[in-house]
Amino acid sequence: MNGKRLEWSTQRKCKRANWEGKTCRMTGLRNGAKETNGWLDILNSRAFDARQQLYAGGKAFSNLHVRKLMQGEDLEPVKTIAEVWKYHTENIGSLIGKGYSKSTLKKYATCWNALTRYMKLRYRLTDIRLDQLDYKFIKEYEMWLKTDYGVINNTAIGMVRKVRVIIRLAMDYGWLKRDPFLPLRMKLDEVHRDYLTNAELSKLAVKRFSPKKLNMVRDMFLFSCYTGLAFSDTLALKQEDIINGEDGEPWLQTHRIKNNNRVRVPLLSPALKIIEFYKDHPRIDRGYLLPKISNQKANAYLKEITEKLDLHKRLTYHCARHTFATTVTLTNGVPIETVGQMLGHKNIRSTQHYARVTDTKVQVDMKPIKIRYEQQELKLSEDFFDE
Numbered sequence: 022m023n024g025k026r027l028e029w030s031t032q033r034k035c036k037r038a039n040w041e042g043k044t045c046r047m048t049g050l051r052n053g054a055k056e057t058n059g060w061l062d063i064l065n066s067r068a069f070d071a072r073q074q075l076y077a078g079g080k081a082f083s084n085l086h087v088r089k090l091m092q093g094e095d096l097e098p099v100k101t102i103a104e105v106w107k108y109h110t111e112n113i114g115s116l117i118g119k120g121y122s123k124s125t126l127k128k129y130a131t132c133w134n135a136l137t138r139y140m141k142l143r144y145r146l147t148d149i150r151l152d153q154l155d156y157k158f159i160k161e162y163e164m165w166l167k168t169d170y171g172v173i174n175n176t177a178i179g180m181v182r183k184v185r186v187i188i189r190l191a192m193d194y195g196w197l198k199r200d201p202f203l204p205l206r207m208k209l210d211e212v213h214r215d216y217l218t219n220a221e222l223s224k225l226a227v228k229r230f231s232p233k234k235l236n237m238v239r240d241m242f243l244f245s246c247y248t249g250l251a252f253s254d255t256l257a258l259k260q261e262d263i264i265n266g267e268d269g270e271p272w273l274q275t276h277r278i279k280n281n282n283r284v285r286v287p288l289l290s291p292a293l294k295i296i297e298f299y300k301d302h303p304r305i306d307r308g309y310l311l312p313k314i315s316n317q318k319a320n321a322y323l324k325e326i327t328e329k330l331d332l333h334k335r336l337t338y339h340c341a342r343h344t345f346a347t348t349v350t351l352t353n354g355v356p357i358e359t360v361g362q363m364l365g366h367k368n369i370r371s372t373q374h375y376a377r378v379t380d381t382k383v384q385v386d387m388k389p390i391k392i393r394y395e396q397q398e399l400k401l402s403e404d405f406f407d408e
Contacts, residue, residue, distance in 0.1 A: 027084040031064060033057045067091045100196040103148040105187050106133055120281045122253065132183040139165050151188075151197045159184070159201050178207045214374075215334040216343040219352075222246060226291070230329060237304075237312055238322040240295050244311065245341030247292040247349060249364050252319065252338035253278045258310040263288070263296075282365040289349075346372065354385075 035047050035057060046061060047054035071090040075082040110129050113121045139162055140146045149158075159181065166177035191197040217225065226243060230236050245255055254277055266272040266287060273286045288296075296310055304312035316338065323336040334340070342364065350360045361372035 022084040022087070025084060027088060029088060031061065033060060064091070099150045099152055100191060101148045101150050102136075102154065102184075102187060105151065105191045105196065109187055109190055118278065122278050124253075125279075128179075129183060132180045135166065135170060135180060136162070136184065139170075142169075151191050154188070154197075154201045156201050156204050159205055163205075163207070174210050175212065178209055181205075181207065214343045215336070215340050216347045217246065217334070217340070219348055221330075221332065221334075222344070222348065224330060225326075228330060230326065235322055235326055235329075238314065238319050239326055240298070241311055241314070241319070242323060242326075242336070242338065242341050244292055244295045245338055246344045247289045248273060248286050249342055249345035249350075249360075250275075250284070250286075251277065251279065251342060252316050254284070255311060255338075256309075256313060259308050260310065261308075262310070277365040280365070282367060284363065284365040286363045 035054070039047050039049065039054065041048050046058045068087060068091055071087045074090065075086055106129075110126060110133075113126050113129065117123055117126065137147060140149060143161070143165070162184070163177055163181050166172050166180055167174060170177075172180070185202050188197065188200065188202060192200060222243070225239060228239070230239065241255060244250075245252065248255075250258075250273075254275060257278060258273070258275060262273055262275045264272050264274050266285075268287075271288045271293065273284070273288055275284050276282065277284055299305060299311055302312055306313060320337050323338070327334065327336045346360050346364060350363070351357065357369060357372055361369055364372060366372045
């Protein structure tokens with residue numbers, strides 16, 4: 022091709038006297054000539070078909086590509102899942118703070134550790150080619166996570182979905198032709214997250230704890246309850262994030278670290294009091310609104326607070342977002358689409374995981390209907406006695 026010659030063995034031999042140079046075939050019918058000539062015809066046909074297939078692909082190719090395609094070899098080196106995983110996580114690492122958070126990178130590291138452990142135990146491998154992944158591999162990995170690895174259904178699904186992200190990335194780049202996830206169906210279990218009622222919020226707000234560090238953690242938790250901000254977003258708040266809204270009142274305007282979605286929240290009086298209280302606190306870095314503390318320590322202190330208040334709930338900073346969505350906003354008649362905007366969600370489905378219809382909200386919504394039916398019954402009773 023293009024003036025270049027490539028040679029390889031056909032794995033056949035014959036005597037020089039039995040070879041016809043012009044036709045490139047064996048002469049006669051003896052000494053396996055018919056069989057050898059048939060094999061050469063097959064190779065010739067394969068070469069023609071391979072060249073036509075490469076032409077149809079629209080990309081430049083050489084006689085080496087023809088030979089590889091004829092012999093069933095990969096035209097390009099097949100990527101492994103480790104290579105694509107590394108490529109994806111390196112991209113995430115370069116975008117920390119620009120649409121991704123460190124926690125996302127940590128989750129991918131945890132999932133990769135589980136996947137490599139599975140491959141070692143089941144296949145005695147530390148890596149696997151993408152074209153060797155199939156439905157059986159994925160389904161058995163999901164089952165292994167729930168049994169041997171010992172995680173709950175929703176956690177297992179989250180870990181499998183990380184693998185799906187890698188597979189889809191490989192398909193988008195043309196490194197994989199078929200999707201092993203295509204027949205896979207996974208269903209999340211419904212999760213009921215704890216949230217605080219108005220009475221519990223009030224009890225938490227007036228309680229004075231010892232040691233004093235518990236009071237600081239309590240105040241930051243309350244701030245999230247009244248703003249709906251996640252823990253990392255609360256720590257990142259700066260003075261310039263407080264703006265004057267169109268109503269002339271102070272608002273918070275920031276972007277979520279997790280997904281860079283914009284958040285605008287009117288500041289309620291309890292949140293404003295917390296900001297004012299910590300204005301000159303020694304643990305606040307210059308320009309920031311609230312003290313710094315690690316998420317791990319904060320959640321550990323929240324556990325102590327729960328015990329001291331004798332609350333039969335598991336308090337975490339994520340519980341604060343649920344309290345904002347359920348108790349502070351939805352129960353008080355704020356529409357769910359408005360709640361979603363303040364939480365930094367792009368669709369109502371995400372908000373529905375946070376916002377629940379409480380008994381108080383049901384009571385308020387049903388009160389006009391109860392009054393209407395009571396009036397109807399009273400009228401029917403009066404009509405009955407008039408007769």
